[in-house]
Amino acid sequence: MTERITIALDVMGGDHGMSVVLPAAVRVLSKRNDLDLLLVGDQERIRQELAGLGQTDNERLSIQHASQFVEMDEPASHALRHKKDSSMRVAINLVKEGAAQGCVSAGNTGALMSTARFVLKTLPGIDRPAICTALPNRSSHTWVLDLGANIDSSSEHLLQFAVMGSELATAVDGNNQPRVGLLNIGEEEIKGNETVKQAAVLLGDSPLNYIGFVEGDDIFSGAVEVVVCDGFVGNIALKSVEGVAGLISHFIKREFTRNLLTKMAALVALPVLKAFRKQIDPRRYNGASLLGLRGTVVKSHGGTDELGFANAIEVAAQAVKQQVPERISSRLQGILAERQTS
Amino acid sequence: MTERITIALDVMGGDHGMSVVLPAAVRVLSKRNDLDLLLVGDQERIRQELAGLGQTDNERLSIQHASQFVEMDEPASHALRHKKDSSMRVAINLVKEGAAQGCVSAGNTGALMSTARFVLKTLPGIDRPAICTALPNRSSHTWVLDLGANIDSSSEHLLQFAVMGSELATAVDGNNQPRVGLLNIGEEEIKGNETVKQAAVLLGDSPLNYIGFVEGDDIFSGAVEVVVCDGFVGNIALKSVEGVAGLISHFIKREFTRNLLTKMAALVALPVLKAFRKQIDPRRYNGASLLGLRGTVVKSHGGTDELGFANAIEVAAQAVKQQVPERISSRLQGILAERQTS
Numbered sequence: 001m002t003e004r005i006t007i008a009l010d011v012m013g014g015d016h017g018m019s020v021v022l023p024a025a026v027r028v029l030s031k032r033n034d035l036d037l038l039l040v041g042d043q044e045r046i047r048q049e050l051a052g053l054g055q056t057d058n059e060r061l062s063i064q065h066a067s068q069f070v071e072m073d074e075p076a077s078h079a080l081r082h083k084k085d086s087s088m089r090v091a092i093n094l095v096k097e098g099a100a101q102g103c104v105s106a107g108n109t110g111a112l113m114s115t116a117r118f119v120l121k122t123l124p125g126i127d128r129p130a131i132c133t134a135l136p137n138r139s140s141h142t143w144v145l146d147l148g149a150n151i152d153s154s155s156e157h158l159l160q161f162a163v164m165g166s167e168l169a170t171a172v173d174g175n176n177q178p179r180v181g182l183l184n185i186g187e188e189e190i191k192g193n194e195t196v197k198q199a200a201v202l203l204g205d206s207p208l209n210y211i212g213f214v215e216g217d218d219i220f221s222g223a224v225e226v227v228v229c230d231g232f233v234g235n236i237a238l239k240s241v242e243g244v245a246g247l248i249s250h251f252i253k254r255e256f257t258r259n260l261l262t263k264m265a266a267l268v269a270l271p272v273l274k275a276f277r278k279q280i281d282p283r284r285y286n287g288a289s290l291l292g293l294r295g296t297v298v299k300s301h302g303g304t305d306e307l308g309f310a311n312a313i314e315v316a317a318q319a320v321k322q323q324v325p326e327r328i329s330s331r332l333q334g335i336l337a338e339r340q341t342s
Numbered sequence: 343m344t345e346r347i348t349i350a351l352d353v354m355g356g357d358h359g360m361s362v363v364l365p366a367a368v369r370v371l372s373k374r375n376d377l378d379l380l381l382v383g384d385q386e387r388i389r390q391e392l393a394g395l396g397q398t399d400n401e402r403l404s405i406q407h408a409s410q411f412v413e414m415d416e417p418a419s420h421a422l423r424h425k426k427d428s429s430m431r432v433a434i435n436l437v438k439e440g441a442a443q444g445c446v447s448a449g450n451t452g453a454l455m456s457t458a459r460f461v462l463k464t465l466p467g468i469d470r471p472a473i474c475t476a477l478p479n480r481s482s483h484t485w486v487l488d489l490g491a492n493i494d495s496s497s498e499h500l501l502q503f504a505v506m507g508s509e510l511a512t513a514v515d516g517n518n519q520p521r522v523g524l525l526n527i528g529e530e531e532i533k534g535n536e537t538v539k540q541a542a543v544l545l546g547d548s549p550l551n552y553i554g555f556v557e558g559d560d561i562f563s564g565a566v567e568v569v570v571c572d573g574f575v576g577n578i579a580l581k582s583v584e585g586v587a588g589l590i591s592h593f594i595k596r597e598f599t600r601n602l603l604t605k606m607a608a609l610v611a612l613p614v615l616k617a618f619r620k621q622i623d624p625r626r627y628n629g630a631s632l633l634g635l636r637g638t639v640v641k642s643h644g645g646t647d648e649l650g651f652a653n654a655i656e657v658a659a660q661a662v663k664q665q666v667p668e669r670i671s672s673r674l675q676g677i678l679a680e681r682q683t684s
Contacts (some may be wrong), residue, residue, distance in 0.1 A: 138592060148527050151535045185490050185577040193493045193574060216581025220589040229578070232535060235527040236575055237582040239558025244583045247562040248590055248622060250480060255618040262614050269611040272604045276597040280590060 005034055005320050007102045007313060008094040011041035012069035012087040014106025014302045014309075018049050021106070024309035026053055028317075029060050035317055038100050040064045041087040066090040069107075072302060076110035080118060088112060092119045095295040102296030102316040104287070106309060109299055113149050116290055116297045123325060125332040128153075129292035130161045130231070131299065132168055134285055135241070137222040143169050143178075144219055144227045147288060148235035155198035158182065158228055159206065163332050164291040165226035166208050171322035178225035181214030183233060195230075203228075206335055245280060287312030289319060291328065296320050347376055347662050349444045349655060350436040353383035354411035354429040356448025356644045356651075363448070364391050366651035370659075371402050377659055380442050382406045383429040408432040411449075414644060418452035422460060430454060434461045437637040444638030444658040446629070448651060451641055455491050458632055458639045465667060467674040470495075471634035472503045472573070473641065474510055476627055477583070479564040485511050485520075486561055486569045489630060490577035497540035500524065500570055501548065505674050506633040507568035508550050513664035520567035523556030525575060537572075545570075548677055587622060629654030631661055633670065638662050 009025060011018045018041060025037050039046050043065035050056055050063075066087040070079045083089060088111060091103040096119050105112050109131075117129055132145035143165045150157060162180050169178035182200055184192040192200075192213065203210040211224060216237060219227050229237070252273070256266035266273070278284070282301070286308035290297040296319045300312035319325075351367060353360045360383060367379050381388050385407035392398055392405075408429040412421045425431060430453060433445040438461050447454050451473070459471055474487035485507045492499060504522050511520035524542055526534040534542075534555065545552040553566060558579055561569050571579070594615070598608035608615070620626070624643070628650035632639040638661045642654035661667075 136589065138589065151527070183578060185493070185574055185581075216578040216583070217585030217588065219582055220585035232527055233575055233578055236525060236558040236571070236579050239527075240561055240579040240583050241558070241586045243559030243562035244587060245590065246559065247478065247480065248587065251618050251621045255614045255621075256611075258614075258617075265611045265614050269598075269607045269614075272597045272600075272607050272611075275600075276593050279593045279597075 005317050006036045006100045007316050008038040008040055008091040008100035010087045010091045010105035011039050020306055020309050022049050023306045027310045028313045036060045038062050038064050040066050040091040070111045072108050076114040079111035080114050089115050092116050101320040104298045104312050104316045106300035106302050116293055120293045120295045122292050123329045125336055126160055126292040129290050131288050132291050133288040137220050139222050142219050146231035146234050147238050148231045150231040153230040155195050155202055158199035159202045162208055162228045164328050167327040167331050169225045171324045177209040179209050179211045180226045181224035183227055183229035184213040186215050283308035287315030347659050348378045348442045349658050350380040350382055350433040350442035352429045352433045352447035352449055353381050360391050362648055362651050365648045369652045370655045378402045380404050380406050382408050382433040412453045414450050418456040421453035422456050431457050434458050443662040446640045446654050446658050448642035448644050458635055462635045462637045464634050465671045467678055468502055468634040471632050473630050474633050475630040479562050481564050484561050488573035488576050489580050490573045492573040495572040497537050497544055500541035501544045504550055504570045506670050509669040509673050511567045513666045514660055519551040521551050521553045522568040523566035525569055525571035526555040528557050625650035629657030
C-alpha cells in the first residue's frame with residue numbers, strides 16, 4: 001500500500017486566490033491517489049466555492065479555517081508580526097505540527113520565506129534556505145538556485161546550495177551523481193569574484209559531482225543538472241530570461257497576426273506552434289522549492305492559473321514522497337563530518 | 343560637406359578573422375560615404391584577400407601591417423606584455439595617435455579591454471570602462487551596462503555607468519532624457535544589496551533621468567532606455583538570455599522539422615518566421631561599446647558573420663560621429679562640479 005501524503009494549500013494566496021487554487025486541487029486529486037489536501041483559508045468562502053465545483057463531499061479535501069491573509073505587497077516583517085492567523089502561516093503551521101508534510105502558497109515570496117524560516121527553522125548545518133526551480137534545457141531540465149532568497153552569499157552558503165540542489169535533482173530525477181556547475185563569467189581578465197573562487201575550492205573538495213564554472217547560457221545547454229549562484233544574480237538571470245521569452249512570444253504573435261496572409265500561415269502552423277509552446281510553457285515549470293527548511297514548502301508563481309498551481313502541488317508532493325529535507329540533512333551532515341575528520 | 347570618419351579594424355580578431363572582417367568592411371563602405379577604413383593585420387594576406395574581393399584599388403580601404411595577433415583564449419596580461427605589434431594593439435594605437443577615431447575588434451574581450459585601457463586611458467572622472475550594448479525591447483531597444491568589464495562595482499562606479507549609458511543613448515538615439523533604471527531584485531525582504539541601495543541615492547541626486555529600481559524582465563519591457571548593473575550580474579544576465587533564446591530557436595526548429603506535415607507547415611510559415619527572426623537577430627545588435635575610454639572602441643562578437651561585423655563597424659562610426667567620449671566626459675565633469683558646489 002502506498003503511503004499517503006498530505007499537502008496544505010494556502011488558498012488565499014496569489015493574484016487569483018481560491019478561484020485558481022481550488023480547481024487546481026481538484027485536478028491534482030483526480031490524477032494522484034496517494035494525496036490528501038488541506039485547504040487553508042476563509043472556511044465559509046471555501047465551502048461555497050467547493051459546492052460550486054461539485055466537491056462538497058470529497059473526503060480527500062479538508063478545510064482548515066484561517067481568519068487572515070497576507071497581501072501580495074505586504075512587507076514580510078508585517079506579515080510575520082501581525083498575520084499570525086493568515087492562511088499562509090496556518091498552512092506552514094500544519095507542516096510544523098505534522099498534520100501536513102508539505103505546503104504550497106502563491107502568496108508573496110518574502111513573507112513566505114520569512115514565515116517558513118521562522119516557523120519551521122532551517123535544517124542542521126544550513127544557514128539560509130534557498131529558492132530552487134527547474135528550467136528547461138535541450139534534453140530535460142536544469143535545477144537553478146538560489147533564485148532570490150539570499151544576497152551576498154558566502155562561499156560556504158554556495159556549497160550548501162550545491163548540496164541542496166544536488167539532493168533535489170537526485171530525489172526528483174533519480175540521478176545519483178547530478179553534475180553541479182558554479183555560475184560565473186568567462187572574461188579572461190576577471191574570472192569571477194573572490195566568493196565564487198573560494199566556493200570552487202569548497203565544491204572541488206566535496207563529494208559532489210562538481211564540474212567547474214559555467215556561464216549563463218549553460219543553464220539552458222544541459223551541460224550540468226544543477227547551477228549554483230547567489231540569489232541576487234540568480235533572480236536577475238531568471239527575470240531576464242522570463243523577459244526575453246515574453247518578448248519572443250510577443251514578436252511571434254505580432255508577425256503571425258500582421259495581415260490576412262500571415263494569419264492563414266498561423267492557422268497552418270498552429271499545431272506546430274502549440275507543440276513548441278508546450279516545451280517552454282512556464283506553467284509546466286511552476287513551483288519553486290524553498291530548500292533547507294525542516295519541511296517542504298513550495299512557492300507557486302502569483303499569477304499562474306489552474307494548470308500552473310496544479311504543477312506546484314505536484315512539486316510539493318514529489319518532494320515529500322522523496323523525502324527531500326531528510327536527504328539534504330543527511331548529505332550535509334556527511335560532508336561536514338568528512339571535513340572534520342580530514 | 344560631411345566630416346570624414348576613419349575606423350581601424352582588427353582584421354585578425356574573432357573566430358573567422360579576415361574572411362568575415364574584410365567583406366564586412368566592403369559592405370559598410372558601400373552604404374556609408376563618410377567612412378574610411380584602416381585594415382590592421384598581416385599585410386600580405388590582407389592584400390590577397392582584397393584582391394579576391396575585387397577591392398585592390400578601393401581608396402577608402404588602407405592597410406596597416408601588424409606582425410602579431412592575439413589568440414582568442416590568450417590571457418589579457420600575456421597579450422599586453424608580449425603582443426605589442428598585434429593587430430588589436432596596433433588598431434588601438436591608431437586611435438591613440440589620431441590616425442583613426444575609433445576601432446573595432448572581434449578579438450578576445452579581456453585583452454581588448456586591458457589593451458584599450460592601457461593605451462587610451464580612461465576619461466577624467468571615470469575609474470573603470472564599462473561594456474555596453476543595446477538589446478531589443480517591444481518598441482525599440484534598451485542599453486545595458488556593464489556587461490562584464492567590472493565585478494564588485496561600487497555605487498560610485500554604477501553612477502559612472504549610468505552617465506555613460508545615458509550619454510550613449512542620447513548620442514545614438516537622440517533621446518535627451520533617457521530613463522535610467524538600476525537593476526535589482528524585487529523580493530520584499532531584501533530589496534537589493536548595500537551597493538545598489540547607495541547607488542540609488544547617488545542616482546536620485548544626479549541630474550540623470552533616474553526612475554528607480556528595475557528587474558531583469560525590464561531589460562526587455564521598454565520601461566527604461568538604460569539599465570545599469572555590475573558587470574558580473576550583467577554578463578550572467580546577458581549570457582542567460584542568449585542561452586534561452588538559443589533554446590527557443592532550437593525548439594521551434596525541432597517542432598517544424600518533426601515530420602512531413604510540420605515541414606509543410608514550416609514552408610507556409612517561412613516568411614513569417616523570417617520576419618520574426620529578424621526582430622531578435624543577434625547580428626543586428628552586434629557591437630558592444632567599451633565606454634569611458636579616451637576614444638571609441640567597439641567589441642564585436644567573436645563568432646559573428648559579415649552582417650554582424652558590419653553592424654559593429656556602424657556602431658563605432660555612430661559613436662565617433664556623435665562624439666560619445668567627449669559627451670561622457672563633459673556630462674560627468676558637470677555632475678562632479680555640481681556635487682562639489684552643493
